[in-house]
Amino acid sequence: MSDTVRPPSLSTFPRLLLHHAQARPGHPATREKYLGIWQTWAWSQVAEEVRAMACGLAEMGFKRGDNLAIIGDNRPRLYWAMYAAQCLGGVPVPLYQDAIASEMVFVLQDAGIKFAIVEDQEQVDKLLENKAQCPELAHILYDDPRGLRHYNQPFLHGLDEVQEMGRIHNRNHPDFLDAEIEKGRPEDVAVMLYTSGTTGKPKGVCLTHAAFIAAARSGCDFDRLGPDDNILSYLPMAWVGDHLFSFAQATYAGFTINCPESGDTVMTDMREIGPSYYFAPPRVFENLLTQVMIRMEDAGALKRKMFHTFMEVARRCGAEILDGKAVSGTDRLLYALGNLFVYGPLRNVLGMSRIRVAYTAGAAIGPDLFRFYRSIGVNLKQLYGSTETCAAVCLQPDGQIKLDTVGPPVPGVEVKIDDNGEVLVRGEVMLKEYYKRPDATAEVIDAEGYFHTGDAGFFDEDGHLKIIDRAKDVGKLANGAMFAPNYIENKLKFFPHIKEAVCFGHDRDQVCAFINIDMGAVGNWAERRNIAYSGYTDLAQKAEVYELIRDCVEQANAELAHDAMLSDSQVHRFLILHKELDPDDDELTRTRKVRRGFIAEKYGVLIDALYSGKASQFIETEVKFEDGRKGKVSADLRIMEAKTFPTGAAKKAA
Amino acid sequence: MSEGRQIGEVILDLKNISLRFGGVKALTDISFDVREHEIRAIIGPNGAGKSSMLNVINGVYRPQEGDIVFRGKHHRDMDTYAAAKAGIARTFQNIALFKGMTVLDNIMTGRNLKMKSNFLLDAIYWGPAQREEIAHRRKVEEIIDFLEIQHIRKTPVGRLPYGLQKRVELGRALAAEPSILLLDEPMAGMNVEEKQDMCRFVLDVNDQLGTTIVLIEHDMGVVMDISDRVVVLDYGKKIADGTPDEVRNNQDVIDAYLGVAH
Numbered sequence: 030m031s032d033t034v035r036p037p038s039l040s041t042f043p044r045l046l047l048h049h050a051q052a053r054p055g056h057p058a059t060r061e062k063y064l065g066i067w068q069t070w071a072w073s074q075v076a077e078e079v080r081a082m083a084c085g086l087a088e089m090g091f092k093r094g095d096n097l098a099i100i101g102d103n104r105p106r107l108y109w110a111m112y113a114a115q116c117l118g119g120v121p122v123p124l125y126q127d128a129i130a131s132e133m134v135f136v137l138q139d140a141g142i143k144f145a146i147v148e149d150q151e152q153v154d155k156l157l158e159n160k161a162q163c164p165e166l167a168h169i170l171y172d173d174p175r176g177l178r179h180y181n182q183p184f185l186h187g188l189d190e191v192q193e194m195g196r197i198h199n200r201n202h203p204d205f206l207d208a209e210i211e212k213g214r215p216e217d218v219a220v221m222l223y224t225s226g227t228t229g230k231p232k233g234v235c236l237t238h239a240a241f242i243a244a245a246r247s248g249c250d251f252d253r254l255g256p257d258d259n260i261l262s263y264l265p266m267a268w269v270g271d272h273l274f275s276f277a278q279a280t281y282a283g284f285t286i287n288c289p290e291s292g293d294t295v296m297t298d299m300r301e302i303g304p305s306y307y308f309a310p311p312r313v314f315e316n317l318l319t320q321v322m323i324r325m326e327d328a329g330a331l332k333r334k335m336f337h338t339f340m341e342v343a344r345r346c347g348a349e350i351l352d353g354k355a356v357s358g359t360d361r362l363l364y365a366l367g368n369l370f371v372y373g374p375l376r377n378v379l380g381m382s383r384i385r386v387a388y389t390a391g392a393a394i395g396p397d398l399f400r401f402y403r404s405i406g407v408n409l410k411q412l413y414g415s416t417e418t419c420a421a422v423c424l425q426p427d428g429q430i431k432l433d434t435v436g437p438p439v440p441g442v443e444v445k446i447d448d449n450g451e452v453l454v455r456g457e458v459m460l461k462e463y464y465k466r467p468d469a470t471a472e473v474i475d476a477e478g479y480f481h482t483g484d485a486g487f488f489d490e491d492g493h494l495k496i497i498d499r500a501k502d503v504g505k506l507a508n509g510a511m512f513a514p515n516y517i518e519n520k521l522k523f524f525p526h527i528k529e530a531v532c533f534g535h536d537r538d539q540v541c542a543f544i545n546i547d548m549g550a551v552g553n554w555a556e557r558r559n560i561a562y563s564g565y566t567d568l569a570q571k572a573e574v575y576e577l578i579r580d581c582v583e584q585a586n587a588e589l590a591h592d593a594m595l596s597d598s599q600v601h602r603f604l605i606l607h608k609e610l611d612p613d614d615d616e617l618t619r620t621r622k623v624r625r626g627f628i629a630e631k632y633g634v635l636i637d638a639l640y641s642g643k644a645s646q647f648i649e650t651e652v653k654f655e656d657g658r659k660g661k662v663s664a665d666l667r668i669m670e671a672k673t674f675p676t677g678a679a680k681k682a683a
Numbered sequence: 684m685s686e687g688r689q690i691g692e693v694i695l696d697l698k699n700i701s702l703r704f705g706g707v708k709a710l711t712d713i714s715f716d717v718r719e720h721e722i723r724a725i726i727g728p729n730g731a732g733k734s735s736m737l738n739v740i741n742g743v744y745r746p747q748e749g750d751i752v753f754r755g756k757h758h759r760d761m762d763t764y765a766a767a768k769a770g771i772a773r774t775f776q777n778i779a780l781f782k783g784m785t786v787l788d789n790i791m792t793g794r795n796l797k798m799k800s801n802f803l804l805d806a807i808y809w810g811p812a813q814r815e816e817i818a819h820r821r822k823v824e825e826i827i828d829f830l831e832i833q834h835i836r837k838t839p840v841g842r843l844p845y846g847l848q849k850r851v852e853l854g855r856a857l858a859a860e861p862s863i864l865l866l867d868e869p870m871a872g873m874n875v876e877e878k879q880d881m882c883r884f885v886l887d888v889n890d891q892l893g894t895t896i897v898l899i900e901h902d903m904g905v906v907m908d909i910s911d912r913v914v915v916l917d918y919g920k921k922i923a924d925g926t927p928d929e930v931r932n933n934q935d936v937i938d939a940y941l942g943v944a945h
Contacts, residue, residue: 064824065836176887293834 040215041238042280043079043116047210049283050076056256058279059105061288062298072283075109080206082106082188083113085195086144087205089168089186093118093212096140096221100124100133100156101148103262103275103288106172106188110146111276115219115238116210122221122233123267125619127612129653130155136223137163140233140464144168146188150176153185215239220276221464222269222416233464234416243457244273244419245281247439251424252306252386258284259304259383263295268620269416270390274308277419299380307384310391312621314409315398317379319525323553339367340404347372347404352428372405381407388412390420391620393496393515395523396432403430411435413494417460417473417480418442423494434493444494445479451500452486453479485513502625504535510597512540514625517598520588524581525550529610531623532600533636539601541639543632544578545609551577566664569605575669578605582671590674599673602639604646606632607664613653635666644668690911691719694895695740695863700749702735702919709735710746713921715914717863722889722896724906726930727916728940733899734776736916737865740897741766741773767796772861774852776868776899782841786851789840790826793858794819826854830884846877853884857892864888866898870905878902882909903941907931915940 039045049058054073061068070078091097097114099121101107111121122140124133126148133155137145143165147153149172156169170186171177177185199206219238223231248254262275275286284306289298325336346360356364376382387402387409394411402409408427413435414420422444425436438444442456459480463469473481485503486496497503498513506512514532517540521530529545546569554577555562562568586599610616616628629636631650638646649663695717702710710732717723725733738744740751742761751758753769761771772793780789797819804812827833830850835843840851849869856864869885870878886909888894900906906913907927915923915930917939923930930936 064821064828065833066824175891178891290833291831297834297837 040242041115041210041213041217042219042242042277043112043210043213045242045280046072046076046079046112049280053256053283056283057285058283059108059286059288060302061105062290062294062301065290067287067301070105075105075112078106078192079109079112079116080199081192081195082109083116083195083206083209084198084202085191085193086113086119087117087209088194088198089144089191091117091119091144093209095119095144096122096142098122098124098137098140098142098145099147099266100145100152101126101172101266102292103264103266103271104148104172105288107146107148107266108262108276108286108288111220112280115213116206118209118213118217120218120221120235122223123265123272124223125265125267126152127265128619129613129656130158134159134162135230136233137166139231140221141165144170146170147172149173153177153180157182213238215242216461218461220272222267222272224416232466232469235461235464236419237461240458240460241273241277241419242281243441244414244421245277247421247441247458248273248278248424249282251426251439254278254282254284254306254386256283256285258282258306258385259302260284260286260306260308261289261295261299261302261304261380262286263289263292263298264308264310265619268391269414269420270308270310273420274306274388296380300378301380303380303383305383305385307381307387309387309389310620311389311394311398312392314389314394314402315522318398318401319547319550321375321379322525323550326553326557336371339363339371342367343372343404344400347406348400348430351403351406351408352430368406375405376407379407384408386410388424390414392622393519395519397523399432413496414458415482415484418454418456418482419458421458422454422482425493429491429493431489431491431493434489434495436494437492438494446487447481449500450485450487450503452482452484452494452496454482455479506534506540506597507536507538508597511595512598513595516595517542517585517589517600518623520585521581521600524584526554526577527581529617529623531610531625531628532598533629533639534598537640539640540598541636542582542600542603543628543635544582544603544605546574546578546605548609565609566607566662569607570664570667572667575605575667578603579669579671586671586673590676596674596676600671601673602668602670604635604639604666604668606635607648607666608650608652608662611652614651638666639668690721693717694719694754696752697736697740698750698752700736700739700746700751702732702739702744702746708919709744710739710916711919712748713916713919715921715924717895717897719895720889720893721911722885722898722909724910724913725897725899725916726901726903726906726913726940730918731916732919733916734867735919737773737867737897737899740863741771741865767859770860770862771865772856772859772863773865774849774856774867774869776871778845778848778852780840780848780852780855783839785837785839786832786835786843786854787823787827787837789851790823790854790858791819793855794822796859822860823858826857829857829887830854846873846881849873849877849881850884853881853888857888857894861894863895863897866896866900868899868901870900870902878905885909 039048049072055071057069058072058075059070097119099107099110114121124136145156153171168184170188170191172188174187215238217238218235219241221233221235223233260274264271279286287302289295342363346356346364349356350364384407387407390412410425413423422442423435423438445453447453455478483500484496485498485500486494489495498515502514504512512534517532518530521527526547527544528547531543532540534540548565560573582600582603589595589599612619635646645665645667647665649661652660652662693716698714700710700713725736727733739746742763745760800812800815870881882905889896913927913930915936922935923933
C-alpha cells in the first residue's frame with residue numbers, strides 16, 4: 030500500500046487536503062443525503078469549497094490564532110469549516126449541538142469566540158440568546174437558511190454568501206490561501222475540543238496537527254485503512270472520537286465520510302451506505318441490540334426458534350472463528366449455516382454487512398454485548414484513549430481480542446501504571462495544553478511528561494491494558510473490599526430492560542443502586558403482558574416492572590458472586606427512578622456518562638431511604654425541557670430488596 | 684432576501700351562505716372573506732358549523748343560498764374537482780390517509796392533479812413518464828425535508844403515531860402546491876410539543892410558500908397566536924369577525940365560547 034505512505038511535508042490537515050485534491054481529485058471525499066439522494070463531493074470539490082470558505086472568512090477578518098466555533102449536526106460544510114479555519118491558522122472549536130444556550134456561554138467566552146459557523150435556525154437562536162454575554166462574538170454564519178428570512182441582524186450571514194465572497198477574493202488574490210497554508214506548522218494547535226466536564230467547568234483541550242496526525246496514522250496503519258473505506262459520520266462533532274475518525278483519519282487516509290440525513294435516519298442511512306469502518310460508543314451498540322431483541326420477540330415462532338438456535342451456535346464458536354482459532358468441523362458447518370440464515374441477514378439489517386473494522390470506546394462495554402457482535406461476524410474491537418490523547422492510546426489487534434482489555438499501547442505511545450494504579454500516558458498524541466489553564470495543565474502533565482488519565486487499570490500477562498474504572502470512582506466498602514461502581518453498573522446495563530444504573534457503596538457496608546428502565550424494551554414487555562401505563566413515571570413504578578428488574582439485579586449479583594474480589598459488591602437494595610437521567614438536567618454528561626457526585630447530591634434523600642430500610646420514598650424533581658423551560662415530576666418510589674449470593678456459590682440464578 | 688409576506692387582496696369572498704340538511708340549518712347567512720397570504724381562523728363551539736363551512740369552500744357541500752367569489756369568479760357553489768384544480772387543498776379532522784401506503788406514496792398522491800403523462804407510458808415507466816415521476820418525487824422530497832419527516836419516508840402511515848399522521852396529511856395537501864390551504868383542526872389531540880411543531884410548520888408554509896391558510900382550531904392559544912383574522916361561528920351564525928384582539932374582547936364571543944373565569 031505505497032498509496033498510504035505520506036511524504037513528510039504533509040504535516041498539517043490543510044496540506045493533506047490539498048494532497049488528496051491532487052492525488053485523487055475524483056475520489057469521493059464527503060457524502061450527504063439530501064432530498065432522499067446521496068450527494069457526493071470529490072476531494073477536488075471539497076478543496077474548492079474549503080478554499081471559498083476560508084477566503085470568505087479571511088475577507089470578513091478571521092485571522093491567524095482566532096478560534097472558530099462550529100455548532101451543528103454532522104454536515105459537510107461544518108466539516109469543511111474545520112479545514113477552512115486551519116488553512117488560515119485558526120482553531121476550530123466544535124461544540125455539542127444539543128447543548129442548551131446557557132451551557133454554550135462558558136465555551137464561547139472561554140475560547141473568546143469571534144466567529145461561529147452553525148447549522149441552522151435553532152443554533153442561531155441559541156447564539157442570539159447568548160450574544161449579550163459574549164460581546165466578542167462578531168459574526169454568526171449559518172449553513173441552512175430555512176426560517177432565517179426575517180432575521181436581519183447585520184452580523185448574521187449565510188455560508189453561501191460568505192463562500193461567494195471568498196470566490197471573488199480568491200480570484201483577486203489567487204496566491205493568498207496557499208501562502209497561508211504554507212505558514213501552518215505541525216506544532217500549531219489543530220483543534221480545540223472541550224472536555225465534557227464530568228467534574229467542574231469544561232476545559233479546552235488544545236491538540237496539535239502533529240498529535241492528531243500521529244493518532245490518525247497509528248490507527249490507519251494498524252487497521253490498513255485506505256481511500257476506499259467508508260465511514261458514517263453521525264456522532265457529535267465535538268467529541269474526540271468523531272474528530273479522530275471522521276476528520277483526522279479520513280483526511281489522513283483519504284477515505285469517504287457519509288453524513289446522515291438527520292439524527293433519526295441513522296439506521297436507514299447506515300444500511301444504504303454499508304460502511305466498511307464504523308465507530309460507536311457502547312450505548313449505540315446496546316440500543317441496536319435492544320431493538321433487534323424486541324423485534325425478535327415480535328417475530329413468528331419459527332423465526333424465533335431459528336434465531337435462538339443459531340445464536341447459541343454463535344455464542345459457542347462465533348468469536349473464535351472470527352479470531353481464526355481452531356474450532357471443530359461440526360461447529361464450523363453449523364456456523365456457516367447460521368451465517369446464511371441468521372447472522373448475514375442480521376448484519377444486513379444493522380447495516381454492518383461490509384464492516385471490516387468497528388470500534389467502540391467512550392465507556393466500558395458489557396462483555397456479553399461485545400461478544401454478541403463479534404459472534405455474528407462483526408469485527409468489533411475496543412480502543413482506549415481520551416480527549417487529551419486524541420483517543421489513541423491502546424487498540425486491540427485483529428485476532429487478539431479479549432473481552433475485558435483494551436489492547437496493547439499503539440506504536441509511539443508509552444503507557445505506565447502509577448503506584449496508585451492510575452494509567453499514565455506519554456507520546457506524540459498528547460495534548461499541548463488546556464486552553465488558558467496552565468494550572469490545570471500542570472495538574473495532569475507531570476515533570477517527566479506523563480499525562481495522568483485519571484483511569485485506574487493494569488496490564489495483563491500479554492501486555493494488554495485493562496481499565497477498571499475512573500481512578501477517583503474506585504472506592505472501598507466499609508469492610509475494605511474494592512468497590513468499582515462502573516463495573517457493577519455495566520453489568521446491570523447489559524440487561525436490555527435497564528438503560529442506566531447508578532451504584533452507591535463507598536464507605537458503606539452494602540451496595541445499593543438506582544435503576545433507569547429502558548422505555549422501549551420495558552414498554553414493549555408491558556404491552557405484551559397487557560399492563561397499562563400512562564408514561565415513564567407510571568411504568569417505572571409498576572409492581573411487575575419491579576419484579577422484572579429484581580430478576581436482572583439478582584442475575585448480576587450471581588455473576589458478581591463468581592469473582593472473589595467483587596463478590597461483596599452485590600446489590601442489596603435498589604429502586605427505579607421516576608425519570609430518565611438526562612444531560613439536560615445535568616445528571617449525565619453530554620457523552621452520557623453518569624455524573625455521580627451530582628446525582629448523589631440531587632437524590633440524597635433517595636440514597637438515605639435506600640440505606641435506612643424504608644419501603645418507599647416520596648420525591649419531587651425539577652426537569653428541564655429541551656427549550657430550557659422547567660417543569661416538575663414527582664412520585665412515590667418503591668424500594669426493593671434483591672437476593673445476594675455467597676461468594677463463588679451461585680452457578681446460574683435464573 | 685424578501686421582506687416576508689404581504690397580506691394582499693381578497694381572493695375568496697363568501698357571501699350570505701346558507702346551508703340546510705333537511706330541516707337542520709347548518710349555516711345561516713354567513714359572509715366573510717379571505718385575503719391572499721393571510722392566516723384566517725374559524726372558531727366556535729362544537730356543532731357551530733365550522734367544518735361545514737370548509738366543506739362549502741372546497742365543494743363537498745352545496746349551499747342552498749349564497750355566492751362564492753374565488754379569484755374574481757362567481758360560483759353558485761364549488762365543485763370538489765374544480766376547487767382542487769384551482770388550488771384549494773385541505774386536511775381533515777379525522778385523518779384521511781391511505782393507511783397501508785408509505786408516507787412517500789401518500790404524499791405522492793397529492794401530486795395527482797399535476798401528473799400529465801398517460802396511463803400507458805406510466806405503466807411501462809418510460810420516457811416522459813419517468814422524467815415526470817422524478818420531477819414529482821423531487822417535489823415530494825422537498826416537502827418531506829420541509830416537514831422533517833425523513834425518518835419515516837418509507838413507513839406505512841398506519842404504523843405512525845397520530846401527530847405524525849397529521850403532519851403527513853399536511854404534506855399531502857402541500858404536494859398539490861395549493862394557493863389556499865384548508866386545515867380542519869390540525870392540532871387536535873396533540874401534545875404540547877407536537878402542537879408547537881405543527882404551529883411552526885403552519886407558519887413556515889404561510890411565510891415561505893406564501894400559502895393562504897384557513898384553519899379551524901380549538902386551542903385558543905394557538906388561534907390567537909398565529910392567525911391574522913378570526914371569524915367566530917355559533918349555531919351556524921356568524922357572531923364576530925376581526926383580529927384576534929377584537930375577537931377576544933367581543934362580549935358575544937365570550938358568552939358563547941370563551942367563557943369567563945369564575
